[in-house]
Amino acid sequence: MVTITLPDGSTKEYENAVTPGQVAADIGPGLAKAALAAEVDGQIVGLDHVINDGIQAALKLFTKKDPEALGVMRHSAAHVMARAIMKIFPGVQLAFGPTIDGGFYYDFDLDHKLSDEDFEAIEAEMKKIIKANEPFERIETDREEALNIVNELGQEYKVEHIRDGLTEHQQLSFYRQGEFIDLCRGPHIPAVGAIGAYKLLSVAGAYWKGSSENRQLQRVYATAFFDKAGLEEHLTRIDEAKRRDHRTLGKQLGLFHIDDMVGQGLILWTPKGACVRQKLQEFIGAHLQRQGYDQVFTPHIGKLDLYKTSGHFPYYQESQYPALINRDYMKKVADEGCSCSDLSNSLAEGEIDGYLLKPMNCPHHIKIYDSQQRSYRDLPVRLAEFGTVYRWEQSGEIGGLTRVRGFTQDDAHLFITEDQLAEELEGCLELVKIVFASVGMEDYSVRVGLRDKDSDKYVGDQENWDKAEDACRRAAATLGKPFIEEEGEAAFYGPKIDFVVNDCIGRKWQLGTVQVDYNLPIRFNLSYIGADNQPHRPVMIHRAPFGSMERFIGVLIEHFAGAFPLWLAPEQARIVVVSQKFEEYGRQVEAQLKAAGMRVSGDYRAEKIGAKIRDAQLELIPYMLIVGGREMENGEVSVRDRIDGDLGAMPVTDALAKFQDEIENRLVRKTFSGSAGLVSRDAQNEY
């Protein structure tokens, strides 16, 4: 006897084992036809899944209206794509082909280099397969039989996967679709005819099982929908997102420049971008003062010994710019006739004298802490610096502002007693929250980065790590927002709480970070004198609410689609004169606003007003102040908002008061409509 409970609470009883497909047919022929997948007791299964006798199960049936069905269908589409590619390129070795956010991919090993030009043929082949509408057939086997099948198919990766990957599985399953058989746990839609619209998107290299030690395969990304409208909407959304790309907008709006001759991943901040950065720094500067930080400045380089002590040099040599070798040492090396490989070896061994471009600010700040004797009464010591650091990121990783080789952290290090840890962590997290809220960036996730217990890249002992990780977990819990814990995401000296956001193409970036560190104080033998007149070890917190100015502004550009709120806009208002006759009045208004501290310019070109407005609009300038004869007579300006359009004429002083209010309260627009599309977010300071 099988008892099936349906979502509406009703139950159905069956004498023997039953499948979701049979239940669907039992409910009605319409549903039987429309059903694509099912959920049995929370697990998504195919319609052919057998619910065994003697079971009481909750069953949901999914049709193309349900997102669950979409995922199942996309996986089926991956099989169809693999089948099509195999047909066109015999001898293809199949690897993995999972569903991902927004679509699916399949990894192939084949000699022919796939390119966009092959897509059409592959899609045409897929069309034929889908039109034939053959059913998926699930085949269950034991391990031995499964190995026989994949060996017979000549699928080496599948053989390896069964041998090394699926060691726990005694029962394995295959799905057959026409002549195509693939090792797969499923589920699949009943037949491929339901795949309404699909498109191959890109092809890129991907390592077998994700390890760069392994052979690189060709990964074809694609997506599928039940209907054409869904696909088109998806493609439009991708296009819209790309229009917000900070690399494009940065160029268009003149925010920053990257020059081949300067170097990969090294940002040149042009005046407008520098203005945005400056305003952000001023903003956080005010909070630093409120929270009791002291500002410090430290140089861009430091002796190798400093970084040997901190651990940066030995642990992260690969991702640093090579050391700047002392002139005397170089001479000695030359005199002794050392070979290049000798030099390389002594570099690796850390035997040489020299300097390093600083990869992090903490060693310098530590030396400031350590420059005088500290009493428990001095603590917390909070040292802040917009410190520029340099890291030798892999060339393939560099791009735009989000991954660079030189960047400025809004860094600070707190030296505290253990008792102060919880409270100080909270203060740091508060600051990060303020930063995110001030720009209306609410779409972020919190990640607690823990050590990977199997790795040897961390310094310090277990006990302190446990304490630090625990402190991070507790602090993250106070955020009142769900957070994820990820092993292996910790810094080499301690665990951290990271704030992660997406960029316009869905890549995740760590922005703000708060890290707990018991280890560097030990490595540098830091101390303070306690109330007991004995030396004690301080604990350190590393924190950067923006993370890096470069990355933060890159993400910010995309968040605002280039249309910065008034307080951040490099040009806040533009005077647009109706004709050159009113230039004098225009310049007078311009001077008045500038005197009040606003960033304004005037457009006095011999152009028609429409053209001037269009140009200002495309530059995403928040306000245009139109002045002509009427305004001049009354000492007014006509205010044109970049979003709402003409707001009508008002006295210059009224307009100024409005702008100043908007600036002081750091108001953020709910909707930004520029040439760059729409962005909508909820935040307290919206209007």
Next chain:
RNA sequence: GCUGCUGUAGCUCAGUGGUAGAGCACUUCCUUGGUAAGGAAGAGGUCACGGGUUCAAGUCCCGUCAGCAGCUCCA
């Protein structure tokens, strides 16, 4: 770092082995206007860089550098 694609005017991009093109921007002139493009003329290129093949290379081949997508990495 790896795989693939790309590199032509300030920007976006055409260009089929036969001597370099468009639109926008820029400069000058005309036009002086009322809320998203007024008109005309002009200037602007070592076709990323270095080799090679060829009578001839922006175009074909190799290398380097850089960009893009993904993978790997990310203190």
